[in-house]
Amino acid sequence: MLTPTEIHYVVGFLSLATNPENVEIELGDFVYDAASQTGRDVDVTITTLNADGSRSALRGIEVQAHRRALGSDDVEQLIQKLADMPSITHRGIVSASGFTKPAVKKAAHHGVELYELQDWNPEEGFDYFKPKPMAAARETYRWIGPLEIRINPGRSHTDEEKGVLGSKPEMQFENPPNEKFDLESWLRRVADLAAKEASAKAGNYPKEGTIHIPASVTVNFSDNARAVSEGRSVSIVSVRYNGTVERRIEQIPSVTKALYKMGDPQPMAGCAISDFGDFGLVALIVSNRRTIELARVPVSDRNKQKIFNQRMIKRTEDSSSIATD
Numbered sequence: 001m002l003t004p005t006e007i008h009y010v011v012g013f014l015s016l017a018t019n020p021e022n023v024e025i026e027l028g029d030f031v032y033d034a035a036s037q038t039g040r041d042v043d044v045t046i047t048t049l050n051a052d053g054s055r056s057a058l059r060g061i062e063v064q065a066h067r068r069a070l071g072s073d074d075v076e077q078l079i080q081k082l083a084d085m086p087s088i089t090h091r092g093i094v095s096a097s098g099f100t101k102p103a104v105k106k107a108a109h110h111g112v113e114l115y116e117l118q119d120w121n122p123e124e125g126f127d128y129f130k131p132k133p134m135a136a137a138r139e140t141y142r143w144i145g146p147l148e149i150r151i152n153p154g155r156s157h158t159d160e161e162k163g164v165l166g167s168k169p170e171m172q173f174e175n176p177p178n179e180k181f182d183l184e185s186w187l188r189r190v191a192d193l194a195a196k197e198a199s200a201k202a203g204n205y206p207k208e209g210t211i212h213i214p215a216s217v218t219v220n221f222s223d224n225a226r227a228v229s230e231g232r233s234v235s236i237v238s239v240r241y242n243g244t245v246e247r248r249i250e251q252i253p254s255v256t257k258a259l260y261k262m263g264d265p266q267p268m269a270g271c272a273i274s275d276f277g278d279f280g281l282v283a284l285i286v287s288n289r290r291t292i293e294l295a296r297v298p299v300s301d302r303n304k305q306k307i308f309n310q311r312m313i314k315r316t317e318d319s320s321s322i323a324t325d
Helices: 004-017 072-083 101-109 159-165 183-200
Strands: 023-033 038-049 055-064 090-095 113-119 136-151 170-172 209-229 232-252 255-261 269-275 281-287 292-297 310-314 322-324
Touching (some): 004 023, 004 055, 004 292, 072 090, 072 101, 101 113, 183 232
Parallel strands (some): 090 113
Antiparallel strands (some): 023 038, 038 055, 113 255, 255 269, 269 281, 281 292, 310 322
16 A cells, blocks of 8 residues: 555656656645745646746646545645646646545636546556566565674773763764764664675575574674764774574565546556565556656655655656656
8 A cells, every 4th residue: 555655756657657758747846825925835746848948837736645535625725725826827636535526526617637546457558568567575674582782892891981882872973874873773773784684695585484594793884983972982893783683575566556637537647566675666657658667766755754846857758767866
């Protein structure tokens, strides 16, 4: 089942596939709202570009991932939001759960286009390409049971250093990451990397199921990692983990979705989405423009609660991939 964030990406990919090359699509674009005199985010904007780089049209689309059909009140609020943005020339709403009849009438009255993101059978979609979705293998790993952690193994710490390590110190680095860590949370993060390393070294494994791997992994550091507390610090050059790694292989069925314009029985574009674990979501996309494309949503993007200023780029006509930056 797709999360609301993943649904926004899917709608963006499908919108990209159904539009010509001279468009620019952005998720979470900020558009000027004349009523509030501020920039407000719009889920999907589709900008049509002229040969000289100027803009000739701007479509604004709101995406809703509710569990129920959107009613007239829901649609009315979105219509008003988009109506207050004078730069938007075409307005639309996408629902992953359909619309009520009053909502359809409300949108038609205001000239707002409605679209539905529906479950889809790829074998019934387009005559030029009928893919058969296949399950993706997802691998996960974690430490289970007692886990021994040794900081700077093979070296004896002084009493003062032991005091620093036992006082919940903060971690400092030569090249600081985007987030801050205390020692405990940092060791947990490194433990995930150690479990992945132990899993990779385990060799051949069954296509599906769970195995337990006794492992001893030492992680070395070269970025001057230090545990710091009250002006005192301990340099950490390596950490050793001893324990048991659980590796699980699961077959994850593909999710198939298609984008339909309200009232049209033929999809505008459809995709088969596979979950490849750490690699992210991968989508195979086909459209009514007779295109076949691939798209990927990295794990870091899947974990976002809200998408802002995510530009989506279509490559040249002879390419079969799309990317985000």
